[in-house]
Amino acid sequence: MNEITIRRPLQWLSSSATDMGTVRKMNEDAVLSRPEIGVWVVADGMGGHEAGNIASRIVVEAFTDMVKPAFLDDLVTSIETKLHDANSRLLEYSEIMLEGRVVGSTFVCLAIHGQIGVCLWAGDSRLYRYRNNQLTQLSRDHSYVAELLEQGSISPQEALNHPEANVITRAIGTSQELYIDLDVFSLQLGDIYLLCSDGLYNAIDLQNIIKQLSHPDLESTVKGLIDDALSRGAADNVSAIVVKGVRAAAN
Numbered sequence: 001m002n003e004i005t006i007r008r009p010l011q012w013l014s015s016s017a018t019d020m021g022t023v024r025k026m027n028e029d030a031v032l033s034r035p036e037i038g039v040w041v042v043a044d045g046m047g048g049h050e051a052g053n054i055a056s057r058i059v060v061e062a063f064t065d066m067v068k069p070a071f072l073d074d075l076v077t078s079i080e081t082k083l084h085d086a087n088s089r090l091l092e093y094s095e096i097m098l099e100g101r102v103v104g105s106t107f108v109c110l111a112i113h114g115q116i117g118v119c120l121w122a123g124d125s126r127l128y129r130y131r132n133n134q135l136t137q138l139s140r141d142h143s144y145v146a147e148l149l150e151q152g153s154i155s156p157q158e159a160l161n162h163p164e165a166n167v168i169t170r171a172i173g174t175s176q177e178l179y180i181d182l183d184v185f186s187l188q189l190g191d192i193y194l195l196c197s198d199g200l201y202n203a204i205d206l207q208n209i210i211k212q213l214s215h216p217d218l219e220s221t222v223k224g225l226i227d228d229a230l231s232r233g234a235a236d237n238v239s240a241i242v243v244k245g246v247r248a249a250a251n
Helices: 003-007 052-061 072-097 144-151 156-160 206-213 218-231
Strands: 010-019 029-034 039-045 105-113 116-122 126-131 134-137 181-186 192-196 238-247
Touching (some): 029 052, 029 238, 039 052, 052 105, 072 116, 105 126, 134 206, 218 238
Antiparallel strands (some): 105 116, 116 181
């Protein structure tokens, strides 16, 4: 990255959508886009548990009153605080409304401050970066299958059809201790970031994701991603947020 790119002021545009999919009777996904403070979130209520739609909604609602901090450290701290608050709310909801039964949500969050991007996540909702015609997964799945892949116990092909592919090892609301992974990276003009639930990337392959992200219009990109997943019989809820860095308008 050269000095001109580093110093170039960037504006971040975004578009988002969520859909029930072709099989589910309820949408347990939730999305939040707040470009004015540089925060975007996808939450996926854990399928098979009670009130997954409430879980994902509690996660995204935690960010609705958030204000933009002056410093990057304060932004990250504020996000972590919101997530821990959501974790406490879900545990309380489970105890009061569900007699202690598990209710939880995965999440992935993209935060942008100046020339720095931050990804925070728990579970298997993902953040991808599309840069220079290459798609890179920035988050790492917290799932049983992902652990097996990392250990070399199974192949990528075996992971696609693994019987325990839906087993998540981290989520909000499932335990008193919430462990959040965090990754920090630099931003470039023209970067495109995709936040999505597993219903999207399990329905369409990476080449089709790249094809859609190559579209210049963000709303058309998001619509194309959702429609592509639905046309392939998306068996889960499908959510996507696309965020693109463009040259900021001159003052």
